[in-house]
Amino acid sequence: MEVSHKYLVMAQEYVNELCEGKPAWEIILRTAGATILLAWAKNFLFKDETLFERGKKTVFKLARKVPTVKAKIEEEIEKVSVSMTHDLNQAIDNAPYLTKLPEKGWGSERIMDEATKYTQYGSFKWETGCASGTVYNGNQALTDIMTKVYGMSAWTNPLHPDVFPGVRKMEAEVVRMCCAMYNGDSKSCGCMTTGGTESIILACKAYRDYAINVKGVKSPEMLVPVSAHAAFDKGAQLLSMRIRHVPLDPITMKVDMNAMKSMINRSTCMLTGSAPQFPHGVIDPIEEIAELGMKYNIPVHVDACLGGFLIPFMEEAGYPVPRFDFRLKGVTSISADTHKYGYAPKGSSVIMYREPKYRHHQFFVTPDWQGGIYATATIGGSRSGGIVAACWAALVYHGHQGYVDYTKEVIQTAKKIENGCRVIPGIFVYGKPEVSVVALGSHQFNVYALSDQMSKRGWNLNALQFPSSIHIAVTVLHTQSGVVERFLKDIKEISESLMKNPPKNDGGNAALYGMAQSIPDRSLVGEMAWCYLDAVYSTKGSKTAKKSI
Template identity: 55%
Template sequence: MDPIAKGKLAVESLKSFVNNSLSNKEPWQIVTMTTGAVLASVWFFDFINQDESVPSRLKKTVFRLARKIPAVARRIDSEMSNMRKTFEDEVRHRNEKIDYITNLPESGKNREEILKQVNAYLELGDYDWKKGYVSGTVYFHNPELIELLTEVYGLASYTNPLHPDVFPGVCKMEAEVVRIAANLFHGSPSACGTMTTGGTESILMACKAYRDYAKFERGIKHPEIVLPKTAHPAFDKAALYFGMRIKHVPVDPATTKVNIRAMKNSISKNTCMLVGSVPNFPYGTMDDIEAIAELGRRYNIPVHVDACLGGFVIVFMQKAGYKLPPFDFSVPGVTSISADTHKYGFAPKGSSVVLYSEPKYRHHQFTVTTDWPGGVYGSPCVSGSRAGGIIAACWATMMYFGLDGYVEATKKIVSTTKKIEEGLRKMKGIFVFGTADTSVVAIGSNDFHIYRLSDAITKRGWNINALQFPPGMHLCVTYMHTAEGVAERFLSDIQEELEKILKEPVKEVGGKFAVYGMSQSVPDRSIVGDFTRCFLDSMYYTPSQPNGTANSKSVV
C-alpha cells in the first residue's frame, strides 16, 4: 500500500474511533469537552511559552510556597531584619560626622554656609578615589578641567534642549557631540544618534527602538533580545520596562567571550536584536563582534554593540598603538552602539550617546504624540526636559581634550592595565579571567575563596568590584591609576595579602564579603533580591525624629 493510501486509511480510522467514542454523548457534552480541550491547549501553550523556562518557574513556585511555612518565614524575616540593620548601620557610620537635615531651614543660608556644608558632605566616605584607590567610578580628575566645566555648566544650567527654538545653541552642541562620536566609531554620513543621561538610558533606548522596529516593520509581537550572560543588566531592565523577552547566552569559560554557536541556537523568529560587549563589565573582554554581526546579516537581525564602559578607550587604541579586532560601524551588520562620554570620555556624570547606522532605527527610539491638546509632542529619549548644562559640559570636555589628549590618556590607561595584568599573572594562587582587552583586569582563585582577598585589600583602602558566578574581583583602571606608584602599590598590596592568605587557604570569608559570598549560595534568588532592596532602601536612610523635627545645625 502506498503512503497516500496509508494516510487516508489512518484518517478514516481516527474519524471512526472519535465518532464511536462520542456516539452516546449529548450535544452539550460534546461542546463542553471541545471547549475544555481548546482552553486546556491554549493554557498549556501559554504555560510552556512564557519568558521563563518551566523548571525555573516550578523552582520559584516551590520557594514561594516554602516561604509560607511559619518557621521558614520567621527565619527569613529575622535575617531580613538583621540585613536591614547592617545596611543602615553602614550608612550611619559613613555619615556620622554630619547631622541630617530633614526639614527646610527657617531661613535661607548664605553662599558661604552652603558651600561649606556641600564640601563637608563631599568629604564623607572611606575611600580616597583621587589617589586611585577605587575601581572605575571616577575616570578623570583635574582641578583645571573641573573649574572649566563648573563655569560651562553654570552658563548653561537653565537651558533645555526640549525647546530648540529657545536654546538652539545647546541643541547644536548635542548634535556635534553625536556626530563626533559617530565619526569616531566609523559611522557613515547616515549614522546618527542622541545623547542620553548615561549608559543605562542609551541601552534602554536601543532596546526600545528595536522593539518598535520589530513590531511595526517586521510584525514581531513578542520581541526577544539575545545577549551574552555577561551583558549589562540594563538590558534586563529594558526587557522589564518594555515587555520584551531575554535569552541569556553562555560565554566560553576560558576566554569569557560569548559562545557564538550558542547565540546562533538561541535565535528565533521573535529575535529583535543581538548584543555584544566591547568590553563586558565583569571581565573586560571583548565579544567577537564580527561573528555576531555575521549572524545579524544572515538572519536579518539588528546588532547592538554595548561599548558603554570602554567606548572612549577602544576608539583611540589604534592611534595609541594597540590593535583590536573590528568592533564598530566598520563591521557590516552592526546597527547601533552605546558609549558613555561620562566614563573614558571624561565628561561629568550624566552623559552618554546611543548611535545608529541609519535614521530608520533612531526614528523608532523617538516618542511622538500627535493628538495631545497641548500640541504635537516629540521626545528623543526617556526624558522630556533635559539638562542643557550636562550637554554643554560634555561638549566642552571633548573640546578640552581633543584627539591628541584622548589618545595620550588611552596610552597611559591601557599600558597601566597591561602592566597590572602582567604583574597579577606572575602571582601564585590567582588567575586572570580571559585577557584584559582594554582597561579591566579580573581575577579569581582555585586555591582559596577570592573574596578573602577582596576583604583584605578593602581593609587597605581599596574599593574593588566583586564578581559572582564564578566568584571573582576586578579592577577597572582609570586615569588616576596611571599616576606614578599607584599600579605598583596595588600589585604590592595584592602580593602581600596573597602571601598571608595562602598560609591558611581553607579559611572562611569574613566581613561584609561573607554576606556577598553567602548570597551566591542561596538557591532562592528572590531572597537575594529582597536583600538588594534593603540595600537600596538604606541609600535613602534618614533618622526618625520625634514630632517631625530634625537637628539642622550647621556643619562644624
C-alpha cells in the same frame, strides 16, 4: 506520501466516529475547551524558566508562609537593614540629617561651608587612584572648564531648542562626532542620554517597536550574553520584553556563538555583544554576531558603554582590536558612555544607529495630547542642558589626539596589572582582558577575602559573582606614578597571607557575596538588595549622631 495520506485518512475517520451522533453545541464546546487547555499547557510549559525552577520557587514561596520560617527571615533581613544603615552613617561620621526645609534660607557662605563638609566625607581617596572605575579622570583643568561651561548653561533645557538653540547645536555635534568615531556614514544618527542604562533601554525599545511595527512580531525577545550589562534586564522588565541569556565560553569568557545561533527564533528582535563586557573586560566576537544578524535579518546592538572612548583609539595607540563598529554591516546600533572614558560629567552617554529607520522607533510621540503634539527622543522630557554643554566641552577639550594619548596610558597600565597578577601565586586572571578591566579569581582562597583586605589598605574594587571574582577598571588616575606597583605589591602580600592563614570568619564582601551566591531562593537576595537601597535613602541617624544642624 501514500503512508502520510493513509494516516491522515485514519485520523479523519477517528474524529468522525467521535463526533457521530453528537449535537453541534457539544462538538463546539469540546473543541473550544480543548483549544483553551492546549493554549494553557503551551503557556505553562514553554517559559524562560524550566518546570524545575518554577517548582523550586513555588516551594520557597510556600515555605516562607510558615510562621516560624517567616519570622526568622524577617529577623535576618532586619539585621541586614540595620547593618547597612549603620555602615552608611559611619561613612558620614554619624552626622545628623536635614529632614525639613530650614526655617529661613541659608546664606551663600553657610551653604558653601556645609557643601564642602559633605563632599569631604568618605575614607576612599579616589584622587590617589584607589578606586576601580568610579572617577575616570579628575584633571583639574578639565574640571574647571566643564564647571564654567556647565554654569553658563545651568538653566538651559534641550526640550526647548527654539529657546536654547546653542545647546541643541552642542548635542547634535556630540552625536555627530561620536558617529564619526565609530565610522558611521552620513546616514548614521543618534542622541544623547543620561547614561549607559538609558542608552541600552532606548535600543531595546527601538528594536521592540521595529519588530512589532515593521516585521509583525507579536512578542519580541532579545538575545544577550550572560555577561551583558544588567541594563538589558532592566529594559526587558520595563518594556515587557522577553530576555534570553546566552552562556559564555568558560575559558575565554566571551559569548558562546554556537549557543547564540541555536537560540535564535522568529521572535528574536535583537542580538547583543559587549565591547568590552563589564565583568571580565573581554570583547565579545562582534564580527561573528554581526554576521548572524545579517544572515537572519536581525538588528545587532554593540554595548560599548564601558570602553566607548577607548576602543575607537586603540589601534592608533598601538593596541590592535577586532572590528566592532559600523564598518561591520550587521552592526545597527552602538551605545557609548561619554561620562566614562570620554571624561565628561556623570549623566551623559550616546546611543547611535546605522540609519534613522531604527532611531524613529526609539522616539516617543503622542499627537493627541491636549497640551499639544508631544515628542521626545529619549525617556526624559526636560533634560539638563548644562550636562550637554559640559560633555561637549570635554570632547573638544581632548580632541582626537588627546583620547589617543589617554587610551595608550590606560591600556598600558591595564596590561601591567594583568601581567603582574598572572605571576602572583594563588590568583588567576579571567580570560584575556583586551581593554581596561582585569578580573581576578582564586582556587586557593575566597577571592572576596582578598577584596576585603584590599579595602583595608585603601583600595575599592568591584565584587562579581557566578563565578566568584573581583576586578579593577583602570582609569587615568591609575596611570599615576607608583599606583600599579602599590596595587601589585598589596595583591601579592595579601594573597600570600590568605594562603598561609585563611580567615576563619569571613566578613564584608566575603560574607555577603559568599552567602548571596549560596542562597537558592534568589528572591531573598533581592530583598537584601532592597535593604541596601532603602538604607541609601534613609535619614535615620545613629544613636551616636551629633546635635542637629
